[in-house]
Amino acid sequence: MKTIFITGASAGLGKSTAKLFQANGWKVIATMRTPEKEIELNQLENVTLLPLDVTNIAQINTTVQAAINMGNIDVVFNNAGYGLIGPLESYTEAEIRSQFETNFFGVIWVTQAFIPYFKEKRAGLFITTTSLCGLTSYPLSSIYNASKWALEGWSESMSYDLAQHHIGIKTVAPGGIKSNYMNVMEVAQDKSYDTLMQRLTEGFTDGTLMEFSEPETIADVVYRAATDEKDQVRYPAGNDAVRIYANRLEVGPEAQRIATTKYLNLQSPYSPSI
Numbered sequence: 001m002k003t004i005f006i007t008g009a010s011a012g013l014g015k016s017t018a019k020l021f022q023a024n025g026w027k028v029i030a031t032m033r034t035p036e037k038e039i040e041l042n043q044l045e046n047v048t049l050l051p052l053d054v055t056n057i058a059q060i061n062t063t064v065q066a067a068i069n070m071g072n073i074d075v076v077f078n079n080a081g082y083g084l085i086g087p088l089e090s091y092t093e094a095e096i097r098s099q100f101e102t103n104f105f106g107v108i109w110v111t112q113a114f115i116p117y118f119k120e121k122r123a124g125l126f127i128t129t130t131s132l133c134g135l136t137s138y139p140l141s142s143i144y145n146a147s148k149w150a151l152e153g154w155s156e157s158m159s160y161d162l163a164q165h166h167i168g169i170k171t172v173a174p175g176g177i178k179s180n181y182m183n184v185m186e187v188a189q190d191k192s193y194d195t196l197m198q199r200l201t202e203g204f205t206d207g208t209l210m211e212f213s214e215p216e217t218i219a220d221v222v223y224r225a226a227t228d229e230k231d232q233v234r235y236p237a238g239n240d241a242v243r244i245y246a247n248r249l250e251v252g253p254e255a256q257r258i259a260t261t262k263y264l265n266l267q268s269p270y271s272p273s274i
């Protein structure tokens with residue numbers, strides 16, 4: 001029986017992925033900040049809950065060791081994350097650092113803790129939830145975008161290193177997901193960006209800039225990435241991510257950015273009229 005270790009399994013994509021793998025006969029180590037509050041996953045056979053806040057390095061080491069002591073681990077799914085929304089100047093230093101502590105460094109420390117174990121068995125796969133915001137960029141979420149772009153670049157670089165030890169690394173880059181994300185994201189307000197925020201919201205509502213998939217749809221892509229045995233790093237997930245990333249590859253990043261700027265009804269920064 002194969003085993004997957006998941007971070008951020010209390011809700012949304014992490015929870016859907018835990019349920020999907022369990023239903024497909026996998027053992028699941030579902031980690032979350034407050035396992036004592038979980039009332040669904042703890043009812044499922046072959047699912048073990050362990051405590052994990054990915055910003056707590058001591059807890060990462062304890063929990064990863066406890067997971068390894070439970071038996072074979074095949075896949076580590078780095079999924080925990082949240083969104084920081086607003087213009088750069090509205091964030092505090094603490095907010096910016098926190099975004100990277102969770103979204104980027106959390107992945108780094110969990111991965112680092114598992115590498116010696118995977119090296120020794122010359123097998124294993126890391127999958128990280130990035131975002132369409134890690135393959136292209138969206139307004140008013142620059143630090144979130146930076147954290148997800150960092151993960152994409154890091155994963156591609158790691159793929160060369162880990163291949164030396166027969167270890168795989170992949171990213172699942174969802175577009176919008178219907179989850180708690182929108183409720184828990186931290187939004188900084190600044191009236192000088194109201195028009196942009198309004199247009200962005202319209203683009204999310206009419207599906208131009210983002211559609212919102214069920215978490216189960218994205219979990220299917222995680223399952224495919226875990227089982228297809230392909231030497232492939234990036235898995236855009238959801239209609240929007242597949243469509244918008246394909247457009248980026250087709251027209252190139254500058255043409256896509258200019259088209260998005262026009263859609264948002266802003267002047268391009270390179271326009272002679274500015």
Ligand SMILES: NC(=O)c1ccc[n+]([C@@H]2O[C@H](COP(=O)([O-])OP(=O)(O)OC[C@H]3O[C@@H](n4cnc5c(N)ncnc54)[C@H](OP(=O)(O)O)[C@@H]3O)[C@@H](O)[C@H]2O)c1
Nearest residue numbers: 008010011012013033053054080081131176177179180181
């Ligand atoms: N929703 C979207 O539109 C969207 C789009 C693209 C990518 N993503 C990415 O998808 C991933 C999952 O998000 P979701 O949409 O499923 O949102 P969600 O329902 O809010 O779930 C986020 C999960 O991350 C956990 N988490 C947050 N900070 C953590 C920390 N420090 N340590 C451990 N766990 C932590 C949350 O745990 P608690 O319950 O303890 O808070 C929760 O389990 C994230 O990486 C997110 O950036 C989301």
